[in-house]
Amino acid sequence: MSLRRLSSIVLKELRQLRRDRLTFAMIIGIPTMQLLLFGFAINLDVRHLDAAVLDQAGTARSRELVAQLGNAQVIHAAYRARTPADVADLLRAGKVSAAVVVPPDFEARLERGDRAPLQIVVDGSDQVVQQAARQLAAFPLQSLKNPDARAAPGVEIVNFYNPERRAPVNTVPGLIGVILTMTMVLFTAMALVRERERGNMEMLIATPVSPWELTLGKVLPFVAIGLVQVSVVLLLGRLIFAVPIRGHLVDVYAAALVFIVASLSLGVFLSTLARSQFQSMQLAFFTFLPQILLSGFMFPYAGMPRPAQWLAEILPLTHFIRLIRGIALRGAGLAELWPELAALGVFTAVLLGVSVARVHKRLD
Amino acid sequence: MALPELAIRARGLTRRFGAVTAVDGVDLDVPRAQVYGFLGPNGSGKSTTIRMLCGLLTPSGGDIEVLGLRIPAQSEALKRRIGYMTQKFSLYEDLTVGENLEFLAAVHDVPRAATRTRIAELMDTYRLGELRAQLAGTLSGGQKQRLALAGAVLHRPELLFLDEPTSAVDPQSRREFWESLFALADAGTTLLVSTHYMDEAERCHRLAILDRGRLVADGAPRRLCADLAYGVWLVQAEAARAAQQTLAGLPGVVALAQIGAELRVLAQRDVVDGDALGARLAAAGVTAQIERGTPNLEDVFVAATQRPARAAEAAA
Numbered sequence: 001m002s003l004r005r006l007s008s009i010v011l012k013e014l015r016q017l018r019r020d021r022l023t024f025a026m027i028i029g030i031p032t033m034q035l036l037l038f039g040f041a042i043n044l045d046v047r048h049l050d051a052a053v054l055d056q057a058g059t060a061r062s063r064e065l066v067a068q069l070g071n072a073q074v075i076h077a078a079y080r081a082r083t084p085a086d087v088a089d090l091l092r093a094g095k096v097s098a099a100v101v102v103p104p105d106f107e108a109r110l111e112r113g114d115r116a117p118l119q120i121v122v123d124g125s126d127q128v129v130q131q132a133a134r135q136l137a138a139f140p141l142q143s144l145k146n147p148d149a150r151a152a153p154g155v156e157i158v159n160f161y162n163p164e165r166r167a168p169v170n171t172v173p174g175l176i177g178v179i180l181t182m183t184m185v186l187f188t189a190m191a192l193v194r195e196r197e198r199g200n201m202e203m204l205i206a207t208p209v210s211p212w213e214l215t216l217g218k219v220l221p222f223v224a225i226g227l228v229q230v231s232v233v234l235l236l237g238r239l240i241f242a243v244p245i246r247g248h249l250v251d252v253y254a255a256a257l258v259f260i261v262a263s264l265s266l267g268v269f270l271s272t273l274a275r276s277q278f279q280s281m282q283l284a285f286f287t288f289l290p291q292i293l294l295s296g297f298m299f300p301y302a303g304m305p306r307p308a309q310w311l312a313e314i315l316p317l318t319h320f321i322r323l324i325r326g327i328a329l330r331g332a333g334l335a336e337l338w339p340e341l342a343a344l345g346v347f348t349a350v351l352l353g354v355s356v357a358r359v360h361k362r363l364d
Numbered sequence: 365m366a367l368p369e370l371a372i373r374a375r376g377l378t379r380r381f382g383a384v385t386a387v388d389g390v391d392l393d394v395p396r397a398q399v400y401g402f403l404g405p406n407g408s409g410k411s412t413t414i415r416m417l418c419g420l421l422t423p424s425g426g427d428i429e430v431l432g433l434r435i436p437a438q439s440e441a442l443k444r445r446i447g448y449m450t451q452k453f454s455l456y457e458d459l460t461v462g463e464n465l466e467f468l469a470a471v472h473d474v475p476r477a478a479t480r481t482r483i484a485e486l487m488d489t490y491r492l493g494e495l496r497a498q499l500a501g502t503l504s505g506g507q508k509q510r511l512a513l514a515g516a517v518l519h520r521p522e523l524l525f526l527d528e529p530t531s532a533v534d535p536q537s538r539r540e541f542w543e544s545l546f547a548l549a550d551a552g553t554t555l556l557v558s559t560h561y562m563d564e565a566e567r568c569h570r571l572a573i574l575d576r577g578r579l580v581a582d583g584a585p586r587r588l589c590a591d592l593a594y595g596v597w598l599v600q601a602e603a604a605r606a607a608q609q610t611l612a613g614l615p616g617v618v619a620l621a622q623i624g625a626e627l628r629v630l631a632q633r634d635v636v637d638g639d640a641l642g643a644r645l646a647a648a649g650v651t652a653q654i655e656r657g658t659p660n661l662e663d664v665f666v667a668a669t670q671r672p673a674r675a676a677e678a679a680a
Contacts, residue, residue, distance in 0.1 A: 008470030012459065019458050019499075203454035203515075206418055207471045208443050 005209055009217025013191070017221065023187070027225050031179045031232045038175050039168045039241050049132055051075035052090045052099040054083075057106035065118065069100060074135055087121060097123045098133060161246075161329045168241035173328040174297040176233045176256065177320040180263055181291050184226050188267030189280035191218050197276050211359040219264050226260035227253065246331035254334060255327060255341070259320040262344045265351040266316065272358040291317040319343045371396045371523050371554035372417060377426035379412050386412045388577040389426070394556060394570070399549050401568030401585075402558035403665060409577040410558040411451060414525050417556070418448050431523055444473070447516035451527040453508050457501030461492050461511055464500055465518060472519035486514040490544070506537030513544060517553070524548065526557045530564065542567055566661050573668045580668040585661055592659040594618055594667050597638055599627040601645070601652035610648040611641065619666045630663050 017023060055062050070077050075098055081087045087099045101119040103109065109117035122133040162169045192215070195201045204214065230253065237243040245252060266287065274280035292298060294308055295317035301309065312318045319340040326332035326340075334341065372394035379387040387409040394400045402410045415421040417430055419439025428435040433442050455464045465486065469479040487493045490510040495503065500511060509529060516524060526545075530538045542564065545555055549569075557568065565571055565585065572582040581588055601607040604627050608620050611627070616635030621628045629641060638654045645652045 002473065004473070004476070005471050008467055012456065012463070012467050015463060016456065016458050198457075199450065199452045199454045200456060201454075202420070202450050202452075203448065204471070205420055206443060206446070206448035207468070208440070208473060209471045 001210065001212060006213050006217050006220075009209070009213060010220050013218055013221045026183070027229065028232060030183055031229045032236065034179055035172065035175060035233055035236050035240075038171050038178075039237070047073050048076045049074060049097045049129060050078040050095065052079040052081045052087050052096045053077045053102075054081040054087050054099060055102045056104040057102045059107055061110070062102045062106050065102065066100060069136065069139065072136075072139070074132055075100065091121065091123055094123075097126065097129045098136075166241075168237070169243055169329065170325075171297075172233065172237040172241055172243040173324040174295075174321045175237075176230055176324055177259065177295070177317050178292055178297055179229055179233060180226055180256070180260055180320075181317050182288060183229060184222060184260055184263035185267040185270065185287060186281065186284040187222055187225070188219055188264050189270040189274065189284050190277050191222075192268060192271035193274050193277050193280045211356060215268055215356070215359065219268065222264055222267075223257070223260055226263075227256065230256045243328070245328045247327035247333060251327045251334045252324065255320065255323040255337075258341055258344050258348075259316060259323070262316040262320075262348045262351075265348045265355065269351045269355045272355050291315045294318065296321045313343070314347070316344055316347050319347075369396050370394065371431060372400075372556070373429045374417065375427045377413065377416060377428060378424050379409075379416060379421065380424045386577050387416070387423075390574070390577075390579045392572060392579070392582075394554060396554050397549055397552050398569035399545055399555045399557060399567070401565045401571040402556065402574060403560065403562075403565040403571055403661075404558070404574035405560060405669070407576075408574040410574055411527050412577075413574070414448075414527050414556065414558060418446060418525055419443065420448075444519070445522050447519070447521035447524040449512050449516040449524070449526045449529055451531065453500075453512060453532075455500050455508075455512060455515055458499060460497050460499055461503070462496040464511065465515060468515045468518050474519055482518060486518060490514045505532040506534060506540075509533050509537065509541060510544075513541070517548065521553065523554045524556070526555065528558050528560070530559065530561065538564070562660075562662050562665065565665075571661075573665060575669040581664060585664075588664045589659045589661060592664055592667060593633070594630050594659070594663065595633040595637070596657035596659050596663055597629040597631065597641055598655050598657045599629055599641065599645070599652050600625065600654075601627060601650055603650055606648070607645055607650045607652055610645055610650055614641070614644055616640075619663075619670055621662075621666075628657065628663075630666060 053066050055066060066077065069075060077100070079086075079090055079096060081090065081099065084101070087101065090096045091099060099121040101121060103117070103119065106117050109115050118139075120133055120136050123129050195204065195214075195218075234245065234252070238245070267284070270280055270283045270287070274283055290311065294304065294312040295301075295315055296312070297317065301312060301318070304312065323334075323337050323340045326337050327334070370393055372392055374390060374392040377387055377390040377392070378385065390409075390413060392413075402413065404410050412421065416423045417428060417435065419430075419435045419442050422436050430442055431445055433439075435442060456467070459467065462483070465483045466479065469483065474482060487496065490513060492507075492511060492514060495507060495511075500508065503511060509532070513526075513529070516526075530541055533541065538561075545557065549555055557564070559565055568585060570583065571585050571588065573580050573588075583591070599607055599611075604622050604625055607627050608622060611617055611620055611629060614631075614636065616632040617629060618632065619630040621630075631641075638656065642652065642654050645654075
């Protein structure tokens with residue numbers, strides 16, 4: 001390993017990167033765009049669902065109920081239905097996601113308390129809508145009967161770490177992992193294959209450069225780029241979405257660094273499989289989907305079937321999501337989260353080992 | 365050990381890719397400080413042979429000794445002592461001329477202190493000075509080739525491999541390029557150049573002709589011409605195409621080539637002579653003047669590369 005050769009490869013990569021405007025723009029553009037998209041668009045706390053109202057009772061209390069439901073802002077009474085068939089038509093056409101049905105014997109049901117006095121029909125083809133409807137189910141109907149009765153709920157939920165239930169608080173830290181997954185894996189896989197595709201490799205392998213120097217020299221600039229991206233997301237997350245970092249900033253960067261190295265080794269590994277830049281891009285996308293879906297970033301790990309959980313344990317993003325949520329939101333330290341770091345370490349060691357065994361300094 | 369005056373010694377060099385044998389039992393002796401040519405059509409195994417000699421490709425069989433090193437076992441040691449100019453431009457198109465040379469100096473371990481003077485020297489020799497800040501991708505064919513040569517000799521290799529170096533270059537640049545090659549040979553560098561241009565092959569000190577992976581002839585170009593086993597006749601005929609068709613089937617005729625109004629006939633001396641050619645043409649009603657010609661390298665090449673095909677046809 002020669003430091004001179006290594007640094008000359010790093011320098012060359014940086015010079016090439018500086019001239020590659022598109023990649024250069026992507027380094028800052030991808031995190032910014034994704035942060036804004038995910039931060040604003042992903043909001044599981046659904047409000048203002050378009051709904052139809054079918055009031056078959058038509059009493060003063062039923063009208064009051066419909067008005068109160070509207071005030072809760074979960075639904076927006078966009079249509080007034082005349083018959084149950086109207087409701088079915090509106091739902092099927094996708095004009096409403098929910099419908100409030102007040103049965104003709106609403107008053108009697110409310111008094112007797114034996115059958116539910118109110119029915120809410122939801123579009124079950126959208127999971128998020130289903131969840132929103134559950135909020136409506138908790139609506140205190142008894143307060144209609146007796147406005148003074150304040151029923152105490154049986155179970156009190158105390159929300160640690162995100163009491164306002166703001167979605168960006170959950171998504172932004174995890175987003176660091178998603179962005180690093182996309183850029184680090186893709187950039188390295190493509191950068192390494194590019195050398196082969198453009199024919200530079202044939203010249204390089206006829207020089208004293210070793211495979212280690214070449215791989216390391218090409219990958220090191222991306223470590224720095226990854227850290228820049230982490231900073232961009234943290235900064236914008238703080239400024240735009242007021243996402244807190246409760247743990248130590250040093251821990252955040254240390255965890256990110258370990259994850260960057262793991263993602264880079266995945267990129268290096270993919271580059272040994274691909275013959276062209278296009279193939280390496282396809283391979284990279286092939287690994288994105290399981291990482292983003294199974295890591296716990298989008299869907300809770302606890303809800304996944306066993307085999308999916310095993311697969312998730314192999315993926316580096318799963319461990320990083322746990323690390324970053326632990327540090328940024330729960331204020332945990334790296335010492336408490338060491339199993340996740342260890343998992344990332346093992347992942348890196350295995351993939352780098354396999355890759356270096358596969359990089360021959362020969363054409364055959 | 366190889367004789368000290370031999371830069372390359374290969375015996376029975378073979379390389380198979382699956383069912384295809386790209387190089388088949390090639391023996392080579394390349395003397396030091398000479399320009400040694402590899403002449404052959406595309407697909408004759410020139411590039412594959414060069415790659416094996418550089419240690420970039422593992423031979424399927426045979427022994428190689430380059431600069432006294434056993435290849436492929438000692439290829440890493442060899443890489444410090446050779447230069448390799450690839451067929452396709454393989455420097456970085458998105459780096460400038462200067463940046464490319466600085467990069468190559470570093471990866472070849474040229475001492476930092478010597479790098480600046482060495483690059484200045486190369487810029488001067490290969491007229492790259494004004495192009496220093498230009499991106500390599502924007503250079504012309506001839507400029508790229510000068511840059512590639514400068515890059516290949518930057519670390520003063522003892523042995524330089526050039527794989528079809530002039531394929532994308534105009535005639536003027538080709539002539540200059542060959543002057544550069546002879547200057548390097550004069551300074552003691554051994555050069556192995558592959559080409560499919562006859563005029564370039566003619567300039568080499570020694571030459572090996574490759575055809576379908578086999579070495580079919582080797583020696584000094586003059587010697588190869590003088591030793592040609594076939595005779596050459598020049599047929600001047602009004603109807604040169606008719607003459608060609610008439611002579612095509614004659615036993616002993618190896619090759620026919622029309623050059624302007626003239627027909628160049630390559631034939632086995634013991635089977636055919638000028639009179640036989642004349643008789644055949646007269647019988648077909650073609651009036652022609654026939655004279656002996658002197659074999660050139662193209663005749664050698666045609667004779668060397670066509671013989672196996674003819675033999676195979678005869679056997680079938």
